[in-house]
Amino acid sequence: MTIQINQGLPVVQASDVRQAAPGGQLSLRADVVVVGSGAGGAVAAYELARQGLDVIVLEAGPYIPSTAFTEDFADSLETLYEEHGSQTNKDGDLLILQGRCVGGSTVVNGCVAFRTPDFILDEWRRDFGLNDMTPDVLTPYFERVEKHLSISTNGPHEIARHSQVIKAGAEKLGWSAKPFQRNVKQCALTGHCLSGCKTDRKQSMLVTYLPWAAAHGARIHSDTRVTRLLSKNARVTGIEGEVVDRHGEKVADIRVEAPRVVLAAGAVQTPVLLQRSELGNDQVGRNFACHPSFYVGARYPQPIHPWRGALLGMYVDQFMRPEDGGFVLEVGGLGVAEMCMISEPGTGQPYVEFMENARYNAGIVTLIHDHNVGEVRWRGDHKTIDYRLSKKDFPAMMLSLKAAIRLHLASGAEEVFLPTTERLAVRDAAEIDAAVGRIANQPHALRMVSYHPQGSCRMGADPANSAVDASGRLHGTEDVYVADASLLPTSLIVNPQVTVYALANYVADRMLENPRNRP
Amino acid sequence: MHNNNPGPDEPGWMSGLAPLSRRGFLRTALLGAAALSTGCASLMRRGQVAPPRYQHLSEDDALVLQQLVRVLLPTAEHGLPSSYSDVPTLQNIDGMVGQMSDQTRELLGLGLWLFERRPMASFQFSRFSRLDEPQALRYVQAMQTGNFVERGLMSTLKTLVCVNYWRDARTWPALDYHGPVTELWGVRRLGNAPLPQA
Numbered sequence: 001m002t003i004q005i006n007q008g009l010p011v012v013q014a015s016d017v018r019q020a021a022p023g024g025q026l027s028l029r030a031d032v033v034v035v036g037s038g039a040g041g042a043v044a045a046y047e048l049a050r051q052g053l054d055v056i057v058l059e060a061g062p063y064i065p066s067t068a069f070t071e072d073f074a075d076s077l078e079t080l081y082e083e084h085g086s087q088t089n090k091d092g093d094l095l096i097l098q099g100r101c102v103g104g105s106t107v108v109n110g111c112v113a114f115r116t117p118d119f120i121l122d123e124w125r126r127d128f129g130l131n132d133m134t135p136d137v138l139t140p141y142f143e144r145v146e147k148h149l150s151i152s153t154n155g156p157h158e159i160a161r162h163s164q165v166i167k168a169g170a171e172k173l174g175w176s177a178k179p180f181q182r183n184v185k186q187c188a189l190t191g192h193c194l195s196g197c198k199t200d201r202k203q204s205m206l207v208t209y210l211p212w213a214a215a216h217g218a219r220i221h222s223d224t225r226v227t228r229l230l231s232k233n234a235r236v237t238g239i240e241g242e243v244v245d246r247h248g249e250k251v252a253d254i255r256v257e258a259p260r261v262v263l264a265a266g267a268v269q270t271p272v273l274l275q276r277s278e279l280g281n282d283q284v285g286r287n288f289a290c291h292p293s294f295y296v297g298a299r300y301p302q303p304i305h306p307w308r309g310a311l312l313g314m315y316v317d318q319f320m321r322p323e324d325g326g327f328v329l330e331v332g333g334l335g336v337a338e339m340c341m342i343s344e345p346g347t348g349q350p351y352v353e354f355m356e357n358a359r360y361n362a363g364i365v366t367l368i369h370d371h372n373v374g375e376v377r378w379r380g381d382h383k384t385i386d387y388r389l390s391k392k393d394f395p396a397m398m399l400s401l402k403a404a405i406r407l408h409l410a411s412g413a414e415e416v417f418l419p420t421t422e423r424l425a426v427r428d429a430a431e432i433d434a435a436v437g438r439i440a441n442q443p444h445a446l447r448m449v450s451y452h453p454q455g456s457c458r459m460g461a462d463p464a465n466s467a468v469d470a471s472g473r474l475h476g477t478e479d480v481y482v483a484d485a486s487l488l489p490t491s492l493i494v495n496p497q498v499t500v501y502a503l504a505n506y507v508a509d510r511m512l513e514n515p516r517n518r519p
Numbered sequence: 520m521h522n523n524n525p526g527p528d529e530p531g532w533m534s535g536l537a538p539l540s541r542r543g544f545l546r547t548a549l550l551g552a553a554a555l556s557t558g559c560a561s562l563m564r565r566g567q568v569a570p571p572r573y574q575h576l577s578e579d580d581a582l583v584l585q586q587l588v589r590v591l592l593p594t595a596e597h598g599l600p601s602s603y604s605d606v607p608t609l610q611n612i613d614g615m616v617g618q619m620s621d622q623t624r625e626l627l628g629l630g631l632w633l634f635e636r637r638p639m640a641s642f643q644f645s646r647f648s649r650l651d652e653p654q655a656l657r658y659v660q661a662m663q664t665g666n667f668v669e670r671g672l673m674s675t676l677k678t679l680v681c682v683n684y685w686r687d688a689r690t691w692p693a694l695d696y697h698g699p700v701t702e703l704w705g706v707r708r709l710g711n712a713p714l715p716q717a
């Protein structure tokens with residue numbers, strides 16, 4: 001019997017385990033263990049549980065109910081994000097933001113919902129033998145998640161001041177600009193998406209697939225760090241891990257016996273877990289991409305109040321296809337704490353003046369179709385994310401930056417601040433080439449952020465260039481599946497959440513096609 | 520393992536620092552700076568007693584950060600809340616440091632130690648915290664345009680200081696920033712989405 005859960009989630013937390021397993025050992029059984037509760041894990045858990053499988057979802061992060069969200073970004077980084085918001089690449093110059101809480105990154109994302117572009121699917125079929133990755137096969141999956149998550153196009157009231165101003169600039173330049181589609185229901189226009197939606201309007205996994213999976217009997221555990229997959233005679237037998245409370249204190253060891261495991265811990269942790277378990281081929285961890293992004297800020301003559309209204313209103317897709325440049329410009333709002341991090345307007349007086357005029361600022365996020373040049377690796381006692389902006393991608397990054405500056409200026413900006421560690425600014429279109437030309441591709445020269453780590457367990461028909469087969473199953477294994485952004489064979493250029501939902505559903509269906517995996 | 524990410528061309532001295540890279544939020548910047556400095560990590564303030572004002576910062580940490588606050592946030596001159604008397608920027612940093620993992624906290628301590636002692640002839644090799652304000656500002660600017668290690672360290676410390684001033688609600692009215700609004704506006708919670716019908 002399924003019972004609708006109207007508010008919150010039934011989650012077994014470290015505090016519960018402390019009481020229930022005073023001996024420090026928790027042993028469980030299930031048909032399927034799902035590692036991770038974000039976009040991939042939640043969808044897979046629901047799709048499997050509703051078919052009658054006994055599912056356990058294990059989430060490393062804490063369970064923070066939406067009532068406890070603070071709408072304070074600096075505070076939210078500490079409570080809701082991986083490594084308290086300080087996860088970086090090996091060089092320390094690319095911040096890689098991922099959610100680390102029940103619901104994963106879907107709790108803290110900007111709600112932007114794109115289907116996988118057709119030209120990306122073309123690449124996946126052509127280069128990786130993924131013959132099912134056609135619009136025809138995937139459209140039912142896209143339609144299903146779009147319906148489940150109330151995805152719709154921003155209405156006029158969801159185009160905030162920053163987006164209105166920059167939309168007018170795009171029209172002036174004759175560039176194609178469109179309102180975003182977002183997974184939000186009756187958006188309250190608080191502008192606090194990145195700190196979690198306090199009123200459950202963002203249709204994150206926290207208020208959709210996870211309570212639905214729980215309604216079908218799935219058990220959800222937070223504070224549970226899986227350290228290793230267990231296997232015997234080439235078959236997976238379960239997982240082992242630790243339950244750790246919010247102060248970092250280990251509460252118990254946990255062992256779950258299960259004949260199949262779905263990995264959905266995200267594109268950083270999934271390959272790390274496989275490497276720690278010595279499972280998978282040499283492609284596990286390779287081919288990491290992340291959409292390195294700039295947030296290009298600018299000062300306008302009129303107040304913008306970039307924190308007011310829907311966080312993300314519209315985007316420019318004029319240059320989306322590789323032959324047109326291979327980048328997307330997204331107009332994004334931000335709060336005061338974020339503003340401290342994104343620009344270099346000078347030091348001392350100039351900086352204070354910049355912040356004093358924060359209400360006059362607007363920003364554009366750049367996204368590129370980066371090459372899969374990175375690698376995630378477990379080093380025995382820590383992970384490394386080896387990713388540098390490659391020579392191949394630097395030109396696209398600079399093109400996207402030039403376009404963002406042009407767009408700001410066409411929109412009426414007085415001064416555009418380049419996303420560099422050195423103070424660089426442009427006030428006139430004639431200065432763009434010279435200013436951008438000063439930027440060298442060196443560590444700590446650029447201020448970059450990644451919101452979309454992906455590709456580290458690439459899906460493909462050939463084990464020589466992929467870690468996971470066309471059904472999502474780890475090459476060389478029978479019962480280990482991957483269902484998160486690790487799967488993406490190439491970077492998407494657009495926000496990946498809808499692609500991940502659709503692929504997780506697709507992988508769950510492929511699992512269920514196998515009679516051994518049915519209840 | 521095959522290196523599929525050669526990255527941009529870089530001088531040999533820099534690639535020599537790469538093996539020093541470990542983890543955490545200052546990473547190469549701090550450890551690279553360690554290699555470049557005349558100092559030594561073993562001289563860190565382990566075992567020193569923190570002054571009662573701060574739970575997690577040592578007195579030396581606080582001196583460096585206090586000077587940074589003075590240089591980076593001359594807010595009172597703009598009619599904004601003072602970055603030390605009105606807004607407890609240092610206490611806010613102390614609170615943030617308390618949330619950090621031991622490793623990150625250790626790296627931050629190392630970064631501050633190195634920043635304080637980074638030898639520069641143009642500043643008579645003085646410690647950063649002992650420079651007068653104009654000199655301290657020039658020191659910061661020199662770090663911002665220095666090598667990648669210096670730039671990375673400076674960006675991190677600048678962000679740490681500035682976020683911990685502007686994250687404080689007392690600074691928001693002057694910016695016309697609304698901060699948290701849901702409770703203020705009385706926005707209703709929607710709860711979970713209804714279970715889909717098969």
